[in-house]
Every structure is written in C-alpha cells, then in structure tokens.
Amino acid sequence: MTPKIAVDPVLVERYIMELARFGAVGESGVKRTVYSPEWVAATDQYARWCDEGGLQVRRDAVGNVWGRLDGSAPGGSIASGSHIDTQLPGGRYDGALGALAALIAIRTLKAQFGTPKRSLEAVAFCEEEGSRFPAANYWGSRAVTGRIAADEASTLRDYDGQSMEAVMRVVGLDPACIAQAVRHDIDTFVELHVEQGPVLEHAGLPVGIVTGITGLRHYLVEVTGEANHAGACPMDLRHDPMAGAAEMISGLLSTAENMGRPAVTTIGRMQVEPNYSAIIPHKVSFTIDARHPDPECLAELYSRHEQWLRVVADRRSLQLRWTVLAEHATCACDMDTVHLLEAVAREQGTACMLMHSGAGHDSQVMAHIAKMAMIFVQSRAGRSHTPEEFTSIEHAVMGINVLAAGMYRMAYL
Amino acid sequence: MTPKIAVDPVLVERYIMELARFGAVGESGVKRTVYSPEWVAATDQYARWCDEGGLQVRRDAVGNVWGRLDGSAPGGSIASGSHIDTQLPGGRYDGALGALAALIAIRTLKAQFGTPKRSLEAVAFCEEEGSRFPAANYWGSRAVTGRIAADEASTLRDYDGQSMEAVMRVVGLDPACIAQAVRHDIDTFVELHVEQGPVLEHAGLPVGIVTGITGLRHYLVEVTGEANHAGACPMDLRHDPMAGAAEMISGLLSTAENMGRPAVTTIGRMQVEPNYSAIIPHKVSFTIDARHPDPECLAELYSRHEQWLRVVADRRSLQLRWTVLAEHATCACDMDTVHLLEAVAREQGTACMLMHSGAGHDSQVMAHIAKMAMIFVQSRAGRSHTPEEFTSIEHAVMGINVLAAGMYRMAYL
Incomplete structure (x- = not known):
C-alpha cells in the first residue's frame, strides 16, 4: 500500500487562480503566448513556487522552467509537467493544471516523505500550442528531446512576422544555445492534463489513465x-x-x-x-x-x-x-507506468478508466527519451481551448493525488 | 407561308464583334457596366445602327435605347430586345445578341417589306445583370414597366459606394424623371437570348422556343x-x-x-x-x-x-x-406567341424545341405589361457569364430569322 498522500485542495485552487491572472482575458479566459510579458511573469511565478516548495529552480535554453528535488540514489529522474502557454484565449486548465500538478505533487511528497531515492522534477514547458508561432508546436519538449532543427529559430515566424530568434533574445535567451536544453537523464515522464473531451464526464469518472496518444x-x-x-x-x-x-x-x-x-x-x-x-x-x-x-x-x-x-x-x-x-504517428504509453498509475488510483478509491488521448501532448514528444504516461482529469462538457473550459478542484485534486502516489512509488520505494 | 427573310450573317457577325469592343477584356471578354464610359459608347453605337437602319432613335429616362419603325395602323407595338450591360467580365453574347437581333430583324424587315401595319421596336435595356448595382437587376425593364420604387435611385449603391442617382447624373440622366420611362403601348415583347445552359447543345438543336421562365x-x-x-x-x-x-x-x-x-x-x-x-x-x-x-x-x-x-x-x-x-414567381410565356414562333421555325426548317428558361430575363418583367415570349439560341457547353461563352453565327442567324419571321407575322399581316 502507498501511504496516504495529502495534496492540499486550497493550494491547488490558489495556484490555478493565481496563475490564471497572468494573461487574464475576461472572467475566465487566459491568453499567454510564449515569450510574451504575461508568459515571462507566469514562469517567474512558477519558479517562485518551485523555490518555496524547496525545489532547485532552473530555466533551460528555451525557457522551460524546471523544479528539481534531488534523489539520494543515481539514475534518471521521474519528471512531470505540462505547458504554461495557452490558446488565444484558452482557459485556466489546459496545460497550466499539469505544470502546477507536478510542482504540487513534488512539494507535497517532499514535505511528507523528505528526500526521494530517485530525483523528481517538475517542468513548465513553453509553446506547446503553437498559438504564437503556428509552426512551433511542442517547442519546449522538442528542445528537451533534441527535436529542433538547426535553422528553426531563424525561420519560424510569429503571427506578427517576428522571428523566433528575435523574440527569444527579447526575453534573454540565446537561440544559439537551444541544443543545451537537451536531456538524456529522464527515466519516466508523466503528464497530467485536462481531458479536452467528454468521455470521462459521460462515463461519470473523475480520472482517466492514458494508454496511448492518437x-x-x-x-x-x-x-x-x-x-x-x-x-x-x-x-x-x-x-x-x-x-x-x-x-x-x-x-x-x-x-x-x-x-x-x-x-x-x-x-x-x-x-x-x-x-x-x-x-x-x-x-x-x-x-x-x-x-x-x-x-x-x-x-x-x-x-x-x-x-x-x-x-x-x-x-x-x-x-x-x-x-x-x-x-x-501513434504514440503508446509505457504500460508498466500505466498499470502503476491505475493501481494507485484504485488504492485511493478513485474511479478511473483506461483511455487514449485524442489530442497531441508534450508527452508524445517526451516519449522519445523517456518512459511516458498521462493522467487525464474530467473536462466539463468536454470543452477546451476556450475560456469556458472547466475542471473542478475536486477532480483536479484526485488526479494530482494519483500523480503524487505514482511518483512516490517510482521515486521513494 | 411567311416569305423568305434574308438576315445577313456578315452583318450579324460584324455587329457582335464591333459591340464587343466596348469594354473588351482580353481575347473575348466584355466588361460593360451600366452608366460606365464603355456602356455610354456601346449605347451610342447601338443608336447609330438604329439610325442607319432607318429606325427612329430615342433614349428613355433610365438610358434604355429604343429604335422604332412606325406602323401604318394604330395599336400597341411589337417590341424585341435584351440588355447591353454585361457580367464582370461576361462574353460577347449574353444580352448583346438579343439587343442586336431586334435591331437586325427590324432593319431587315424594313428593307425587305417596308412599312409594317403594327409599329416595331428594338430596345437595348440597361443593368439587367446587377453587375454594377448588385440590388438593381432588371433596372431598365423595371423602369419601362413602372417597377422602380420612388426612393430606389437614392438608396441603391454600386460596388464603389456611389448612389444610382449620382451616376445617372454623370451620364446626363435625371433621376427625378425615371417614371417617364413607363410604357403602356407595347402589345408583345419577344426577347432573343443565348440559352446559358447545355440543353440545346445536348439535344443537337440550334433554337429553343421558351414556354415560361422559372x-x-x-x-x-x-x-x-x-x-x-x-x-x-x-x-x-x-x-x-x-x-x-x-x-x-x-x-x-x-x-x-x-x-x-x-x-x-x-x-x-x-x-x-x-x-x-x-x-x-x-x-x-x-x-x-x-x-x-x-x-x-x-x-x-x-x-x-x-x-x-x-x-x-x-x-x-x-x-x-x-x-x-x-x-x-414563375412567369408563363404567351402561348399564342410561342406557337407562332414555333410555326415559323418549322417553316424555315429550323429544328427547335419548346423549353423553359432556368434563368431570369428582362422579358419576365416585360410580361407585366405585354404578351411575352423568348427565343433561345444554343450556347456552347452551356457556358455564360464568362469570356468563354460562345454562340455560332450560324445559330445566331437561325434564331434571328425566327424572330424576324415572327415579327413579320405579327406586324405585317
């Protein structure tokens, strides 16, 4: 049995609402494109929260923010996270919830169980959506996996015609150093994300464990x-x-x-x-x-x-x-990790189903360098990429508890 | 038996090609919108040809050009014609052929048979297409039949935002006088027009007699x-x-x-x-x-x-x-006139069929004030509203011969 893990619902709600202020549009919309002032402010906030949680903060060569909790034993780390950029506008949950979930899970584990054996990492990726640079989807995870072409930063253009390298320089990043973002030391990557479809709501379930990406x-x-x-x-x-x-x-x-x-x-x-x-x-x-x-x-x-x-x-x-x-191409999740996540969900009494992802995610890129799995939490009416997207704090916490328990089993045992 | 009528194919071809020079676009296209300099020049040419043919020329309050051959007896006139404006661009035949057919038929009848009993009239209507003023279709025939609303000239706008009354004044027409175009003395109106569809070509026939408009x-x-x-x-x-x-x-x-x-x-x-x-x-x-x-x-x-x-x-x-x-609404042709036209076509050995018109025409407006009929001539591949529209001189002449013989039977016997 995994010990009881106590993710704080108040913290989850506070982080979601505070992060949503960076680029807020109307009541519940968020427009936060990569390398914009709102994005810079959001990543600063994410870094502060990592620091407050006792994680070592690092920004990589494309601006992904990493929070790390070193393990006592050698070996690749157990990482989790999602993207911090949004649609034009999107809502509070798509991407943001997964980046926060990783940070909250790791700080909760640290507070409750101290130093892990395996290192744990939380990450906020940049430009998953391609909402500023339409041809730059998965920019952050592609950088980490060495999948950015040599000339891409000079040829990519945003909707205003500015080049990727120019806007990177504006936020203090050197396009010549992109290759330094590459990681070879991640063992497993688990992304928590809102479902973006109506399957979980229709089935009356809070959580889905993803078996593969379409x-x-x-x-x-x-x-x-x-x-x-x-x-x-x-x-x-x-x-x-x-x-x-x-x-x-x-x-x-x-x-x-x-x-x-x-x-x-x-x-x-x-x-x-x-x-x-x-x-x-x-x-x-x-x-x-x-x-x-x-x-x-x-x-x-x-x-x-x-x-x-x-x-x-x-x-x-x-x-x-x-x-x-x-x-x-289709992308299969690592079935050992899938079964582990399913098992901890059952232990926690969280009703869940195995399902596929019909949308693309950073995790399919991360699958090139690490074992990969995903946790979905219910989206109200299946809506996403709109200010109306909504996931209840209750469901979010249930998903984060599954993530935290899964990380515990992988990093502490 | 109707006497043999000798419409001159050389004249038909010359008039078609010369009229097509006003607003010529590329090899065979014509762009001649109402009240444009090209339209003014084309109506001047039409008026000159009427005059050369011995017809009395009159321009009415909206710029329709009428050529009249007075009859010796009282009663409403037998009129024919079509529109002289085109699509953007259209070709040489849609509208123009019918306006020319009327003029050629009447001058041929005059040359061959002298003064008719009933008056004969040829007309070149303006803005049938609505190609300059998109809401002004059938402008010329609506003026003649009293179907222009009191405020229309001030409210109608062309694609450049100019009002109908402003552009009328540019060509010397007084919008306050539109009602003076109304006619109450037309007995029968017969319009010759290209088919604009593939039915005649498919049936291998040069000419169709229209029984009604869709x-x-x-x-x-x-x-x-x-x-x-x-x-x-x-x-x-x-x-x-x-x-x-x-x-x-x-x-x-x-x-x-x-x-x-x-x-x-x-x-x-x-x-x-x-x-x-x-x-x-x-x-x-x-x-x-x-x-x-x-x-x-x-x-x-x-x-x-x-x-x-x-x-x-x-x-x-x-x-x-x-x-x-x-x-x-549907518009039925006058069946006596239809049968007369069918009979003269058979006398001339011109294979023809009864058919409906699937497109709208000035004649459906003229049907409000006169008995109405139409003659179709074959369109190659059914094409119209394009520079590629084509009707052979042979078919055009066959159609004009039917028109002329019909007018002979109505006006001279």
Whole structure:
C-alpha cells in the first residue's frame, strides 16, 4: 500500500487562480503566448513556487522552467509537467493544471516523505500550442528531446512576422544555445492534463489513465467539377463537386462511426469556389482530420477514407486530388507506468478508466527519451481551448493525488 | 407561308464583334457596366445602327435605347430586345445578341417589306445583370414597366459606394424623371437570348422556343451544433453540423434529381464556423437555389426541401434556421406567341424545341405589361457569364430569322 498522500485542495485552487491572472482575458479566459510579458511573469511565478516548495529552480535554453528535488540514489529522474502557454484565449486548465500538478505533487511528497531515492522534477514547458508561432508546436519538449532543427529559430515566424530568434533574445535567451536544453537523464515522464473531451464526464469518472496518444493525418481534398448556371443547367447534365463533396463527407464520417470508438474523423474546414448561391461550384475543397491510437486501425481508417473518395469521384466523373498536410504517428504509453498509475488510483478509491488521448501532448514528444504516461482529469462538457473550459478542484485534486502516489512509488520505494 | 427573310450573317457577325469592343477584356471578354464610359459608347453605337437602319432613335429616362419603325395602323407595338450591360467580365453574347437581333430583324424587315401595319421596336435595356448595382437587376425593364420604387435611385449603391442617382447624373440622366420611362403601348415583347445552359447543345438543336421562365427561391440555411476538439470528442457524442449539412445537401440535390427535369436545386455557397481542420464546426451555413417553371411543382419542390431539412436536423439534434433571401414567381410565356414562333421555325426548317428558361430575363418583367415570349439560341457547353461563352453565327442567324419571321407575322399581316 502507498501511504496516504495529502495534496492540499486550497493550494491547488490558489495556484490555478493565481496563475490564471497572468494573461487574464475576461472572467475566465487566459491568453499567454510564449515569450510574451504575461508568459515571462507566469514562469517567474512558477519558479517562485518551485523555490518555496524547496525545489532547485532552473530555466533551460528555451525557457522551460524546471523544479528539481534531488534523489539520494543515481539514475534518471521521474519528471512531470505540462505547458504554461495557452490558446488565444484558452482557459485556466489546459496545460497550466499539469505544470502546477507536478510542482504540487513534488512539494507535497517532499514535505511528507523528505528526500526521494530517485530525483523528481517538475517542468513548465513553453509553446506547446503553437498559438504564437503556428509552426512551433511542442517547442519546449522538442528542445528537451533534441527535436529542433538547426535553422528553426531563424525561420519560424510569429503571427506578427517576428522571428523566433528575435523574440527569444527579447526575453534573454540565446537561440544559439537551444541544443543545451537537451536531456538524456529522464527515466519516466508523466503528464497530467485536462481531458479536452467528454468521455470521462459521460462515463461519470473523475480520472482517466492514458494508454496511448492518437495518430492522425490531415488531408486537404480538392474536388473539381464544372461551374454552371444554377437555373440553366439540368441536374442530369451537371458535374457538381458540391454533390460529390457532400456524399464524400457523409461517407467519411460514417466510416469512422462504424469503425467505432476510438476512431474519429472530422471535416472542419470547407472552401467553395466561386461560392455564389446561383452558380454550381467549380471546386469544393475540404479537410479531413482522421485519428486512431492504434497504428493498424489508423492505417485501415486512412485506407477506407481514400478508397471512398475515389469511388465517389469516379462514379460522378469529378476530378479528385488530395494532399496530406500533416501526419503524426501513434504514440503508446509505457504500460508498466500505466498499470502503476491505475493501481494507485484504485488504492485511493478513485474511479478511473483506461483511455487514449485524442489530442497531441508534450508527452508524445517526451516519449522519445523517456518512459511516458498521462493522467487525464474530467473536462466539463468536454470543452477546451476556450475560456469556458472547466475542471473542478475536486477532480483536479484526485488526479494530482494519483500523480503524487505514482511518483512516490517510482521515486521513494 | 411567311416569305423568305434574308438576315445577313456578315452583318450579324460584324455587329457582335464591333459591340464587343466596348469594354473588351482580353481575347473575348466584355466588361460593360451600366452608366460606365464603355456602356455610354456601346449605347451610342447601338443608336447609330438604329439610325442607319432607318429606325427612329430615342433614349428613355433610365438610358434604355429604343429604335422604332412606325406602323401604318394604330395599336400597341411589337417590341424585341435584351440588355447591353454585361457580367464582370461576361462574353460577347449574353444580352448583346438579343439587343442586336431586334435591331437586325427590324432593319431587315424594313428593307425587305417596308412599312409594317403594327409599329416595331428594338430596345437595348440597361443593368439587367446587377453587375454594377448588385440590388438593381432588371433596372431598365423595371423602369419601362413602372417597377422602380420612388426612393430606389437614392438608396441603391454600386460596388464603389456611389448612389444610382449620382451616376445617372454623370451620364446626363435625371433621376427625378425615371417614371417617364413607363410604357403602356407595347402589345408583345419577344426577347432573343443565348440559352446559358447545355440543353440545346445536348439535344443537337440550334433554337429553343421558351414556354415560361422559372420561379425560384434562394434560402440561407443555418445548421448549428456543438464545436469540439476533433481528437478528443468521440463520434457518438458529437452534434456535428457538418455531418447534418452533408446529409441535407445530398438529399436536397437528390430531391431535384428525382423530380426530374426541369426541377433544379443548387448548393452554391457554404460557410463553416470556425473553419479549422481540427475543430468540429459550431455552425455550417449554406444556400439553396431551387427552381421550377411550373408553380405547383415549384411549391412541391420547396415543401420537400423544407421537410427534409427538418427531418435531418431533428434526427441529429441540430438547430436549424432558414431565411428566404430571394423569391421570384414563375412567369408563363404567351402561348399564342410561342406557337407562332414555333410555326415559323418549322417553316424555315429550323429544328427547335419548346423549353423553359432556368434563368431570369428582362422579358419576365416585360410580361407585366405585354404578351411575352423568348427565343433561345444554343450556347456552347452551356457556358455564360464568362469570356468563354460562345454562340455560332450560324445559330445566331437561325434564331434571328425566327424572330424576324415572327415579327413579320405579327406586324405585317
């Protein structure tokens, strides 16, 4: 049995609300983009809290903040954390809760059990969202895992056209030193994060233990037919790409539905040319976002989608072209760590389920250098990337208790 | 038997090519918006040709150009014509061919047969397309039929924000006098126009006699669901308006297909919010353009469409809202005139078919004050509103011969 761990709900709530003041937008929104004054202030606060908790504070070459509690024995550390940047605006919980959870778990463990055998680390990563530099997702965790290309800091541009290296210098970071952020001494990385979906709420559970992170492809599909007059061209003589696109979309969505959870397919974006009500379109373009956490099912999903597109285009004599805009492989969690987290949740009487993550996270990048697992806590109505996102303190504390107990088992026993 | 009428193909081709120089864009495009310098020059040319053909030229209060050949007997005149303004750019034939056909037919009749019993008139209408003033369609024919509202010239704005009254004054027209354009002395109006669809080409026929002009409605349909994360929200928990819209669109198009010619339904415009590839949309809006020339079938088409929208929205628990953006009643041609035109076409050995018009025309406005009919000539590949629109001189001449013979039968016998 793991001893009882007493994470303080008052502290959890205070940290969440105080961190949310940096970049506050309206009642509950937060807009805190990497290397902005709000981000600098938030990382300063995070560093102060690490220091107050008795952790050694270090900022790495890209501005990730680390709080470390040295262990008495050698070996890689047990690390936890998440990102401190937000969407435009996001809410108080996405990212922030995981960064705080790590810090709170470690300070609680230190206060209760003193020095661990294995070193423990909390981290606040930067620019996971890509909300300032749209092509820089996972910037902080990519730096730590050596996945930033040599020219990236000079070529990446933010929405205002400023280069990454220029804005790094503004906050006192030297872009030439990025490679110094690389770590080779992390044994296990566990990220706590809000679910961002409705699965836990729907199942009536506070906590999920993640078994893997979804793989995905973004396709851009272009269906071309023949523009014509809406009144003068009979239905039977048309080559209408809208008719083809509608049939394609219905079939794509049904394919994912019929494959069953956790397959998901989304058509989120569409463009019609020329987009006039009285003209049969010349071209309809749309995106497909298709995801599955199992590599074989994912390949099957892609293949069924591509086949369906071809079937409809051929039958309707429409031109079809697609491009893969983005692709991420599936990422499996370390099952020993998953089972350990599940076991401590059960010990604590915290109802939980094994589930996958349908969204990407820093932990899938960290999986390149460490054993990786994740803990999800319930999101109200599955909302995220909006000021309305909400996770109750009760659920947050239950998740942090699982994290702390898991770290205890890994670092103290 | 109608005597042989000898419309000169060389004249037809010369007039088409010369008129197309006013506002020429590229090889075969024409951009000639109402009250522009190109439009002024084109109407001057039209007036000169009327004059050369021995017709009395008059410009009315909105700038329509009329060429008149007085008849020896009293009674309303037999008029023909079409519009001289174009799309942005359109081609050489849409509108222009009908205005020229009227002028050529009447000058040919005068040269061959002298003074008619009934007066004959050719007209070049202005701003049928609404290509300069988007809300001013049928401006010229509406003026002639008393269908311009008292405040319209002061409230209508062109794409540059100028008022109709201001640009009328620039070309020497007094907006206070618009009502003077009204005519009460036209007995029959016959418009020759390019088909703008592929029906005649598909049937291998040069000429169509129009039995009626389609009625239509433009709907704006708004389907609202719940935005969510493309990865984190399972298919079975979504309220995806894109899934609903795709099913609606497929069903709407099938409804028109299954009803058969001449029912047509077009989804030409779509807007997705927020339109990001990784977000299940919150809202999908699209237009429906539904047309049928028979009033009962049209009502049936509308009713089936509205019912289908409701069925899909209810089954998928999506919010549904629609607005009727525009509505035109069906307009029947005068069947005596239709049969007369059909008879003279057969006398001339010109293969033709009775058909409806799926597009709107000045003649549906003129139908308020006169017996109305239309002659269509074949459009290559059904194209119009583009520099690529094309009608052969052979087909144009066949159409003008039918028009001239029809006018002969109405005005000389």
